[in-house]
Amino acid sequence: MRVPLSWLREYVDLPADVTGRQVAEQLIRAGLEVETVEESDLTGPLVVGKVLTYENEPQKNGKTIRWCSLDIGKDEPQWVVCGAHNFEVGDLVVVVLPGAVLPGGFAISARKTYGHVSNGMICSSAELGLGDDGTHGIVVLEPGEATPGDDAIELLALRDDVLDIAVTPDRGYCLSIRGVAREAATAYGVSLRDPADLTLTGSGENGYPVRVDDAKACSVFVTRTVTGIDATALSPRWMQKRLLAAGMRPISIGVDVANYVMLELGQPIHTYDKARLSGEIVVRRANAGEKLMTLDDQTRELDAEDLLITDDSGPIGVAGVMGGASTEISDATTDVVIEAAHFDPIVIARASRRHKLSSEASRRFEREVDPNLPRYAAQRVADLLAEYAGGTILPDETVVDTHPKPAPVTIRADHAARVAGAVITLDETVRHLASVGCTIEAAAADAVAAPLAAGAHAPVLAEVGVTTVGSTHVEGDDLLTVTPPSWRPDLRDPNDFAEEVIRLFGFDNVPSVLPAAPGGQGLTVSQRRRRRVATALVGAGLTEVVSYPFTGAADFDAMGLPADDVRRTTIKLVNPISDEEPSMQTTLLATLLRTAERNVGRGANDLAIFQTGLVFLPKAETKAAPLPSVAHRPSDAEVQSLYDALPDQPLHVGVVLTGALAPTGWWGKGRPAGWADAVQIARLIASVVGVEPIVKNVELAPWHPGRCAEFSVGGPDGMVVGHAGELHPKVCQAFGLPARSSAVELDLDALIAAGPESIAAQPFSSYPVAKEDVALIVPAEVAAADVQAALTEGAGELLESVRLFDVYTGEQIGEGKKSLAFALRFRAPDRTLKENEVADARQAAVQVTVDRFGAVQRVG
Amino acid sequence: MSGPNTDYDPVEVTPLHAEEVERTRDEALTAFTEAADLAALQEAKTVHLGDKSPIVLANREIGALPPQARKEAGQRIGAARKAINEGFASRLAVLEAEHEERMLATERVDVTLPWHTPQLGARHPLSLISEQVADVFTALGWDVAEGPEVEAEWLNFDALNFQPDHPARQMQDTFFVEPAGSGKVLRTHTSPVQARSMLSRKPPIYVICPGRVFRTDELDATHTPVFYQVEGLVVDEGITLAHLKGTLDHFVVSMFGEGLEARLRPNFFPFTEPSAEVDLKCFVCRGASVGNPDRPCRTCGSEGWIEWGGCGVVNPRVLQANGIDTDRYSGFAFGMGLERTLMFRNGVEDMRDMVEGDVRFSRQFGMEI
Structure with a gap:
């Protein structure tokens, strides 16, 4: 809402030297969002x-x-x-x-x-x-x-400051100069000259015939008629100037007057060329198949829920949103029927959304307009047309008014003070409520039903004193019966009234008190472990990045996911940012590889990045989430069905490595980051959260089929928690990454859940260690991890550790074979091991590999 | 050992003459002193302390003396040997020290050279700031609450008093999940975590909820469709607006420094009543730039205050929808955008830097913000 300061001054005696900025500051304190103050750049002479x-x-x-x-x-x-x-x-x-x-x-x-x-x-x-x-x-x-x-x-009042106010949904009345003037008058403690305070000349009868079929959707409908106007008359210069300053273009006297009154009072007005109306105006819902050409020359298909203004010819307007072209006033118009009505906000909001049509009228009706305004607004339009277009105002007037009177609300007299936690006297409370237009009656405390709880934090207020309302003496626990003014339909609950009192009391005057929470337990285990994973990755040289979770077929294609890959089944958005990326990521790599691509494109060839983020995994059966009542807590079953309707959203961690891990330098040749680094990072993550994963070779896109490690937890039949390894050459190519880039993706939630609750300390032996090396020739396809597991299993309790230290393939051992060399350390908790004990343990370890893989010991 | 040779005339055993012993000793000491390095010293040692050295040979002669002369000769030779040994040892110590010093000097390196193990990586500053916020509030005894990003529409809106046709619900520019009418959205704020907290916990509730949220804004220098918020919620007996102010003042001081405070400006949010915008006293100029063209402040635009977020007393309708007894409990809530906080706190000028994943952005922060 654009508010010229000069217009505001017409209704409020602001101090003469006050500037737009100063007024803006006062209005901001009162809770209006003044976005900008335009100051005129005009200077004389x-x-x-x-x-x-x-x-x-x-x-x-x-x-x-x-x-x-x-x-x-x-x-x-x-x-x-x-x-x-x-x-x-x-x-x-x-x-x-x-x-x-x-x-x-x-x-x-x-x-x-x-x-x-x-x-x-x-x-x-x-x-x-x-x-x-x-x-x-x-x-x-x-x-x-x-x-x-x-x-x-x-x-000519040429130099004028204009305040641009973003009107919040609860303050519909501020979509008018009248409403802003009311706030300004309160802020400056001066009286308001209400522009709606007019003499009504209408008779209240014999107006243009009107029938309202849906009184809930249209609770007030007023018409006045002005005859014999010169529709070609120019609007007065001051009116044009104000329209322009408020952001509307002057068009013709008929249109300008309607717009002017809307800006002035907040009541949207529609004017009809009487000669083009045929028969009774009927306000009703649309019938299937009805159409209307609106003022913007678009033909609109009407929905059965649309509220229409109709006459014998059919629809002549979408109520409260936009009028029809067929009854529009023109230069030839002489007699005008003025409509000022009150429409239900929800009806208008839905129609406006349905037709993607947000008009000055619909914006106001959606926020609810003062239901007492229509007769006054119609009078004001008629007065202006008579004055500036030479018309004659007929006393005939249609008044349909079934709008319920504002309901009084009963609140504790000290409610505002209790909400604020401040000493707000009853006197102030009553004064502030009155200044927003409420009428107040008092009742004795006898009627107080529910005693208020003592409270862990005793309210700051101590005494709120007493005051007098009418002839009643009021104390803190007495009740006030407050009736909001017609223009404040948002005031319904005790807290709504408290807000009015507190904002006028001044938020700055409320004290600052830090509440004492009961003792907390700090971060959860999962939250702590996530932080440690991130810290460890940073220690390993990786940089954390963020990226949007949106993805699409192009990313999946680039990753080489087969057509039936489960990761292609996604949660999709109705209104994505880009039609190419309608899906929520099912794998972090879909977006992380794009981020890598962007970095490589910007010249970062040696890249080590990671990201943590949710992935979105559809459930086998998709259910809509219910929308239970808000009148009370949903039942446990309803709450559960809300949760169950959502996709699984585990937290993943993803890593991409490209280029060199160590550059070439004065120390020698550099070392490219490879599959082993990726696997090692995945192992690092697992060990940070205290998990020893099982690792094995698998084939899975987007990884190289021979260089992909699968990580699982919970034993041999446990759960797969992710993968690591070198990316498929085609994937590197598709994402523009250097050859042999590698990647990791792990389900961090699952890994963390597999971690220990606590670690029990083990005693360690101070007896000497016995070291044994063993080299085993096994078929090439046997995994080193499996051989190691077999050695561990066979070596028994005396084994302290086993470490692979060499892998050899070559002529000496024959094709299709490899030699794996392990260093074994044996130690007993209670004695120095004898040579034969060590030899026996070593032999037992080797035997398991012989039995399981046909391993042959390599000698020499 | 042979028996005493009684005919032997000690006077005739030249090496045992006092002056001969002294000469032998002095020659040895001189040779040691003159040895320039360890090798020369070893050579001198062989000559003057070796098996065939004069002093060792002289020692052998003692047995040939008559018993009455042996004691004196033995003492003389012993003293000389001791002196020679000490001379050697002290020279050895000097030469070894010199040798070590020379060797260490040759091993000097340029410690400014780079090395090949990976440098420290970096956290994203959004993660760091959200952890910092979490730490401020866990120190107060609050819990860090979390929730999903694809959220039930009811939890994102209805439970928070956003009624289906209310303009406030339209203002949120929501991403809806297919199919239309699925009742699911990408959460537009972290407030559904508040609803979840109220549904799953019993008061007193003190939670802070950092998280990623979504609105259908186009990416530009000041907007992004995906951004981070942090919200706080308290539900307890006797909670007032004053407690909200106290919490925000504490938060401001924790994040921006002593002596600063929050300011509330009335506003509208469906889930709070009364509602307010939170301003933060400018931590750079502390208000000194206001009306002072000589000292303009870029951080606050010479306004003295920086818009930071929204807050209010939890609307009792919200408590009611989430099963909290409104006769007994009241609450407050507040929320801030973390990107915006980083922008003015750390001087980030373009929102795009924060969301594009360019490693250079994270790297300038490292592990600190």
């Missing part, structure tokens, strides 16, 4: 001039200019060149003098033009920032409107 003489001088370019002398209240006339011809000697005009700046930053100086030195210029409406007045010439003032030399800036 800009004066009234009287035309003394002029000469018409034809020019070579075909134009005729006028060389004019003007009386600007000085001894000598002012000489200027003027291109317009719509004035005569003796007319009063507006003259801008050298040194002035016109709106838009146009600086004026004396300049040579058409053979003369023009000392300023005579201004048009547009040049003064008043918009096009339709004259195609300069502004001619009314005779006697001013004296030569008068300051035209003041005369």
Whole structure:
């Protein structure tokens, strides 16, 4: 809502020297969101001039200019060149003098033009920032409107600050100058001259026939009729100026007056050409198949839920949203039917959404308009049309009014003070409620039903005193019966009234008290472990990044996922940012590889990045989430069904490594990051959370089929928690990554859940260690991890550790075989091991590998 | 050992003459002193302390002396040997020290050279700031609560008093989950975590909820469709607006420094009543730039205050929808955008830097913000 300060001043006696910024500050304190204050860049001198003489001088370019002398209240006339011809000697005009700046930053100086030195210029409406007045010439003032030399800036109120206010949904009444003026009056403690305080001249009967079929959707419908207007009359300059300042374009007297009254009072108005109406106006819901061409010349299919204004010809408007073209007023219109109505906010909101049509009217109706306004607003429109378009107001008036009166609400007299935790006296409470327009009655405390709990944090207020409402003496636990004003339908609950009191009391005056929470337990195990994983990855040289979780087929294709891959089954969005990425990620790599691609594209060739984030896994059966009542807590079953309807959303961690892990340098050759680094990072993550995973070779996109490690927890038949390894060459290519880039993705939630609750300390032996090496020749396809597991199993309790230290393939051991060399350490808790004990344990370990894999010990 | 040679004339055993012993000793000491390095010292040692050295040979002669002369000769030779041994040892110590010093000097390196093990990586500053916020509130005894990002519409809106046709619900620019009418959305704020907390816990409830949220904004310098928020919720007996202010003041001081405070400006949010915007006293100029063109402040635009978030007293309708006894309990809630916080706190000028995943952005922070 754009509010010109001069318009505001018409209804509120603001201090004379107060600026737009200062008013804005006060309104912000009162809870209005003033987004900007536009300050006019116009500076004088800009004066009234009287035309003394002029000469018409034809020019070579075909134009005729006028060389004019003007009386600007000085001894000598002012000489200027003027291109317009719509004035005569003796007319009063507006003259801008050298040194002035016109709106838009146009600086004026004396300049040579058409053979003369023009000392300023005579201004048009547009040049003064008043918009096009339709004259195609300069502004001619009314005779006697001013004296030569008068300051035209003041005369025409040209320099005006405009406040732009973002009106929150609860403050619909502030979508009007009237509403903002009410706040300004309260803020400055001055009285409001209510522009709706008009004399009603209507008879309340015999107006244009109207029938309302849906009284809930349309609770008030008022019409007035003005006859014999000149629809081509120009709107007065002040009205045009205010419309422009408020952001609306002047169009014609009929339209302008309706818009002006809407801005002034907040009541949307519709005007009909009476001659184009046929029969009774009926307000009803649409029938299937009905259509309407609206004022924007679009034909709209109507929905059965749409509330319509109709006449015998059919629909002539979507109520409260937009009128129809067929009954629009035109230059030929003489008789006008004015509609001022009250529509249900939800009906209007839905229609506006359905037709994707947000109008000035619908914006106001959606936030609910003062239901008492229609008769006054219709009167105001009629008055303005009679005055400026020469019409005659008929006393006939249609008034349909079934709107319920505002319901009184009973609150504890000290409720606002209790909500605030501040000492707000009853006197203040009553005063603030009255200033927002509430009427207040008091009742004794006997009626207080529920005693208020003592409370862990005793409210800060101690005493709130007493006050008098009418003839009743009120104390803190007495009750106030408060009836909100008609323009505040948002005031329904005790806290709504508390908010009004507290904002006028001043949020700044509320004390600051830190509440004492009961003792907490700190972060959860999962939260702590997640932090440690991130810290460990950073220690290993990885950098954390974030990326959007949106993905699509292109990413899955680039990852080489088969057509039936489960990761292609996604949660999709109805309205994604991009149609190419309609899905929520089922794998972090879909988005992390894109992030890697972007970094590589920006010149980061050696990249080690990680991200943690949710993935979104559809359930086998998709159910809609219910929308239970909000009148009370949903049942446990309902709550469960809310949770069950959602997809699984585990937290994953993803890693991408590209290029060199160690660069080439003075120490020697660099080392590329490879599959083993990826696997090692996955092992690192597992060990940070205290899990010893089982690792094995698998084939899975987007990894290299021979270089992908599957990680699982919970034993041989446990759960797969992720993968690590080198990316498939085609994947590297598709994402523009260096060859042999590698990646990890692990289900961090599952890993963390598999971690220990606590660790029991084990005693360790101080007896000497016995070291044994063993080299085993096994078939090439046997996994080292399995051989190691077999050794561990066979070696028994005396084994302290086993570590693979060499892998050999070559002629010496034959094709299809490999030699794995392990270092075994044996130690007993209670004695020095004897040679034969160690030898036996070693032999037992080897035997398991012989039995299981046909291993042969390599000698020498 | 042979028996005493009684005919032997000690005077004739030259090496045992006192002056001869002294000469032998002095020659040895001189040779040691003159040994320039350890090798020369070893050579001198062989000559002057070896098996065939004069002093060792002289020692052997003692047995040849008559018993009455042996004692004196033995003492003389013993003293000389001791002196020679000490001379050797002290020279050895000096030469070894010199040798070590020389060797260490040759091993000097340029410690400014880089090395090949990975440098420390970096956390994303959004993670760091959200952990910092969590730490501030866990220190107060609050819990860190979390929830899913694909959320039930009811929890995201209805449970928070966003009625189906209320303009506030339209203002949230929501991503809806297919199919239309699924009752599921990408959460538009972290507030559904508040609803979940109320549904799953019994008061007193003190929770802080950091998390990622979604709105259908186009990415530009100040907007992103995916961003991070942190919200706090308290439900307890006797909770008031004053407690909200106290909490926000504490939060401001914890994040931005001593002496700062929060300011509330009335506003509207469906889930709180009364509602307010939270401003933070500018931590750079502390208000000194207001009306002072000579000292403009970029951080607050010379306003003295920085818009930070929203807050309010939990609307009793919200408590009611989530099963909290409104006669007994009241609450407050607040929420801030973490990107915005980083922007003014750390001078990040473009939102896109925070969301594009360029490692250079994270790397400038490392492990600290």
